[in-house]
Amino acid sequence: MSDYCHLHNHTQFSLLDGHSSISSMISKAKADGQQAVAITDHGNMFGAFKFVAEA
Known part of the structure; x- marks a missing residue:
């Protein structure tokens, strides 16, 4: 299912x-x-740094 992505x-x-x-x-x-x-976390950006580092 390569054309689908969770957003x-x-x-x-x-x-x-x-x-x-x-x-x-x-x-x-x-x-x-x-x-x-x-x-799409609520109320903070804590996960964004880890997400970019791991992606």
């Missing part, structure tokens, strides 16, 4: 909304053949 994902940095780790999210997207993935 609305919350990580463990979105309190009460998400619990996925950034590394597991990126690994799963790669395993599924997705060309892109995004994070």
Whole structure:
């Protein structure tokens, strides 16, 4: 399913909304053949730095 990518994902940095780790999210997207993935955490940018570093 390489033409599909998730553009609305919350990580463990979105309190009460998400619990996925950034590394597991990126690994799963790669395993599924997705060309892109995004994070849309609420109220902070803590995950953005880790996301860019791991992507």
